[in-house]
Amino acid sequence: MDASMLQNLVFPSLQASSAFPSSFTRHCSQNYSLTRPWSLQKKAMTQVSCVSTRREKKTGFKSEKSEAEELVYLLMRNMNGKEPLLKTLNKFVRIVRTEHCFLLFEELGKSDKWLQCLEVFRWMQKQRWYVADNGIYSKLISVMGKKGQIRMAMWLFSEMRNSGCRPDTSVYNALITAHLHSRDKAKALEKALGYFEKMKGIEWCKPNIVTYNILLRGFAQARKVDKVNALFKDLDDSINSPDIYTYNGVMDAYGKNGMIRDMESVLSRMKSKQCKPDIITFNLLIDSYGKKQEFDKMEQVFKSLLHSKEKPTLPTFNSMIMNYGKARLKEKAEYVFSKMKNMGYTPSFITCESLIIMYGFCDCVSRAREIFDGMVQSGKEMKISTLNAMLDVYCMNGLPMEANMLLRNAKVIGITPDSSTYKLLYKAYTKANMKELVQNLLKHMDRDGIVPNKRFFLEALGSFGSLPASKETASAATVGRSPLVRPKT
Structure with a gap:
């Protein structure tokens, strides 16, 4: 699909635009030499202010909250x-x-407190006012699924039927979603299809558009294009009609898997059904094309977005900055950041992290550190992901000693490293064969109460195949010895 076809699909009435300089839409490569009619002034780029997107903690209740929410x-x-x-x-x-x-289930479900959800449920059952309800079971099954507790979700499903409730479409949707959170995706999809066929035979459990959306996204993520096509055909034959969530879910899954042609096929189908793109559609297209470094298409979609009724969001700009950075197109990434600020958007911490990583890919370590230091000095709450971004920049630029120094000072600037931090550094130090740094890293982990297990090493080293044997990893975790040993073959 070329850029002109894409233009007609996303926003048919789009005319030639001056949203970007004319040279911005040329073919991009890592060796592209830019003319700079839009070049940024260095002074303007030296200050990056960031704001937290978290809600501020409140000491009292908001007036618009319901009494239930307040309680x-x-x-x-x-x-x-x-x-x-x-x-x-x-x-x-x-x-x-x-x-x-x-509401408690919802709040507890946002964290890892799924056991507390069960405590609340058991407490409910003992109360005089309790009446078994499909909605309660559906919510609990959903929470258990998100936390990977598939057996518990199945137990709740059985408990619901034993209590006299009759499973409806929403309950089956929750159960299908729960299964799709399991690690064995092939088995999960098989079970999901089984429930789907069972629903068709129950009058009060007929699949609705939510059911189709769940399954379509699941099969798209698994790259089962034939199953996706079969489900679309089944959807056409049903009383349900695809909605924007249907198309967005499938396109997003295809895009994240790099299946651009399949994504564009769904986009064509969406256009033929007179379904207009929303901001989610634009963002996923921008991100997908950017990750594949098809920047002419990415820029065309962005122009279409500017001419539509939708408005760009911070993720729109963050994605473009990151993907230009990975292609070492620093000036284009800086132009996007400049345009974002000119349009009145305030950078979030994710924007700042995107800039840090972008400068890391473009060999501008000092510039990345300036942004990181600016975030520290801002007094805002620092996040582990920001620390990890700066550490990653040091590691990708062959500066392990600087990474080690930042790790040692992390708590001073208000960040407590977690397993993701240590996993990142362990991978980098091991790849660089820095045995002394690995030993110090394991001591830091022991001090912070993080015990590396087999999964830690598999995830940290799996990408370049230096997997320690289980005995060595156990020994390293207890005595701080470097487990730079390949498993015996």
């Missing part, structure tokens, strides 16, 4: 204060009802 906020605050969960619930037993528990 759940109070319950969560008490639980976070290390008060036992059941004690908190019993304290408010006279006013807590089903709607409050439902």
